Amino acid sequence: xxxxxxxxxxxxxxxxxxxxxxxxxxxxxxxxxxxxxxxxxxxxxxxxxxxxxxxxxxxxxxxxxxxxxxxxxxxxxxxxxxxxxxxxxxxxxxxxxxxxxxxxxxxxxxxxxxxxxxxxxxxxxxxxxxxxxxxxxxxxxxxxxxxxxxxxxxxxxxxxxxxxxxxxxxxxxxxxxxxxxxxxxxxxxxxxxxxxxxxxxxxxxxxxxxxxxxxxxxxxxxxxxxxxxxxxxxxxxxxxxxxxxxxxxxxxxxxxxxxxxxxxxxxxxxxxxxxxxxxxxxxxxxxxxxxxxxxxxxxxxxxxxxxxxxxxxx
Ligand code: HEC
Ligand code: HEC
Numbered sequence: 001x002x003x004x005x006x007x008x009x010x011x012x013x014x015x016x017x018x019x020x021x022x023x024x025x026x027x028x029x030x031x032x033x034x035x036x037x038x039x040x041x042x043x044x045x046x047x048x049x050x051x052x053x054x055x056x057x058x059x060x061x062x063x064x065x066x067x068x069x070x071x072x073x074x075x076x077x078x079x080x081x082x083x084x085x086x087x088x089x090x091x092x093x094x095x096x097x098x099x100x101x102x103x104x105x106x107x108x109x110x111x112x113x114x115x116x117x118x119x120x121x122x123x124x125x126x127x128x129x130x131x132x133x134x135x136x137x138x139x140x141x142x143x144x145x146x147x148x149x150x151x152x153x154x155x156x157x158x159x160x161x162x163x164x165x166x167x168x169x170x171x172x173x174x175x176x177x178x179x180x181x182x183x184x185x186x187x188x189x190x191x192x193x194x195x196x197x198x199x200x201x202x203x204x205x206x207x208x209x210x211x212x213x214x215x216x217x218x219x220x221x222x223x224x225x226x227x228x229x230x231x232x233x234x235x236x237x238x239x240x241x242x243x244x245x246x247x248x249x250x251x252x253x254x255x256x257x258x259x260x261x262x263x264x265x266x267x268x269x270x271x272x273x274x275x276x277x278x279x280x281x282x283x284x285x286x287x288x289x290x291x292x293x294x295x296x297x298x299x300x301x302x303x304x305x306x307x308x309x310x311x312x313x314x
Contacts (some may be wrong), residue, residue, distance in 0.1 A: 028177060032174040032177040032178050033168055033170040043146060049142075050156060050163070074095035090265075091106070091107050098254050099164060107264040108247075109238055169305060194291050204252075208254055211250070213250050217282075220285075223281050255304060
């Protein structure tokens with residue numbers, strides 16, 4: 001009898017083990033990043049050149065990478081991005097990593113992405129932005145070898161688009177979602193469980209743990225100072241609709257441990273403070289310190305490594 005019970009327990013635990021290894025988790029509100037790079041290697045290489053060239057900005061001194069610093073989680077590390085000449089930049093630089101998966105662009109949904117790039121980089125238009133590179137014979141020869149044409153807006157957007165597709169950073173958490181139960185520590189798993197059960201995931205969801213919706217900052221309790229915010233009133237500035245006042249894009253939390261300071265205006269110094277504020281103002285409640293610590297620990301597991309370069313063997 002005792003022996004039969006042991007066999008039953010053993011058989012059951014083998015079934016559970018067999019099931020938990022290698023099976024992607026189902027019905028999760030978060031989805032894993034891809035594991036392979038689908039960008040065109042030659043176009044992405046030209047995009048990388050553009051991204052790192054300081055001539056590609058209104059003042060000819062800032063490359064894309066000087067604000068979207070790849071060594072700092074793809075974000076700025078400053079509360080506000082530096083101003084480009086006369087243009088004052090009012091926002092904290094969002095991470096460029098995984099930004100191709102954000103369905104809402106920029107903090108207020110203003111298209112900061114490739115279509116609006118010249119304005120974003122402080123130039124009058126695409127021709128003005130690209131002029132110094134278009135006048136560089138060596139660069140143009142390399143460009144022509146890939147695109148068969150002179151450098152222009154369409155090609156530049158295409159090349160940058162391919163490059164951005166290489167800036168994807170799967171993490172241990174993605175391995176966990178794909179079924180590697182050992183990829184997260186027990187504390188990190190507990191943090192993820194709390195992230196879901198407290199309802200953080202109602203806003204920070206999908207493949208980027210955010211980046212796919214707007215939410216009112218101070219959803220459950222008014223955030224002090226927001227009414228007279230010198231940085232504007234959020235999405236209201238773009239649409240003029242009263243219901244959009246104080247709405248901001250819910251940011252992606254991928255690599256969030258690396259992208260301090262936080263919030264659209266860079267007003268929050270540490271990850272712990274950001275988690276605290278989220279409880280108070282977005283959820284309208286407190287929580288035991290232990291739970292907040294576990295959640296912060298889970299968020300650290302979202303720091304990833306860049307995908308292997310496009311064209312690399314899988
Ligand atoms: C002066 C600093 C600065 C420079 C230079 C800069 N960016 Fe940005 N970038 C920002 C800021 C700030 C935002 C957010 C703007 C907003 O929310 O309105 C942003 C947003 C973006 C976004 C949207 C990301 C998202 O998830 O919403 C993309 C894509 C982007 N930048 C790409 C580029 C590229 C490509 C270049 C080079 C041509 C570039 N940026 C140059 C500061 C900069
Ligand atoms: C009602 C929607 C909502 C809920 C619920 C919510 N958040 Fe947020 N979260 C936001 C918005 C909007 C921002 C951007 C705030 C800003 O830019 O000023 C944000 C910002 C953050 C940031 C800063 C990210 C950055 O790059 O600046 C962190 C960290 C964060 N949330 C974690 C959490 C955690 C942890 C929870 C649960 C305890 C949570 N959030 C619940 C909407 C939400």
